[in-house]
Amino acid sequence: MNTDNLFPNLDNQIYQQHRYYMNEALKLAQAAGDAGEVPVGAVIVDAQGNVIATGENRKERDKDPTAHAEIMALRKAGQVLQNWHLNNCTLYVTLEPCPMCAGAIVQARIGLLVYGADDPKTGAVLTVANIPDSACSYHKLPVMGGILESACREQLQSWFARRRTGEMGGLGAPETGRRGDPATGT
Ligand SMILES: [Zn+2]
Numbered sequence: 001m002n003t004d005n006l007f008p009n010l011d012n013q014i015y016q017q018h019r020y021y022m023n024e025a026l027k028l029a030q031a032a033g034d035a036g037e038v039p040v041g042a043v044i045v046d047a048q049g050n051v052i053a054t055g056e057n058r059k060e061r062d063k064d065p066t067a068h069a070e071i072m073a074l075r076k077a078g079q080v081l082q083n084w085h086l087n088n089c090t091l092y093v094t095l096e097p098c099p100m101c102a103g104a105i106v107q108a109r110i111g112l113l114v115y116g117a118d119d120p121k122t123g124a125v126l127t128v129a130n131i132p133d134s135a136c137s138y139h140k141l142p143v144m145g146g147i148l149e150s151a152c153r154e155q156l157q158s159w160f161a162r163r164r165t166g167e168m169g170g171l172g173a174p175e176t177g178r179r180g181d182p183a184t185g186t
Pocket of ligand 1: 068069070097098099100101102
């Protein structure tokens, strides 16, 4: 894997840390994808670099429209810290957060959001909308997109390609009227 620093303004050690935690998020996303969910994974790390919470997309399994990877991780982190203020934490997620998750991340006062692939369909941090910088946000959220971007994007694309070819039954079967692949916009 190419480990050259694609972010020249970022200290190389910090860049490698971001890649390490994003890789952990990718593993969670893979587990979700294998279970028939759209593969999205999230990891929350405290100021000392400890992984305090993880989440994967569980919408289908939990029959819960709010069971996105970020929401699952935010809820766990609050329980672990016994505090909903997550100012000293970094949230890593493989896909740009949707409006619901971007709102929750702002509510949690996350210290830094790091995401992998842009979401041209529902990305609410940069691509379609910008909730953190909008008038309804009073928390200034530092954001870094594009960490392990190609790995994150390819994971989503291959999952949607497999679903289209009907390799997955049950949970992974296409829903009627469902919108397309968030990572490709198809
Ligand atoms: Zn979401």
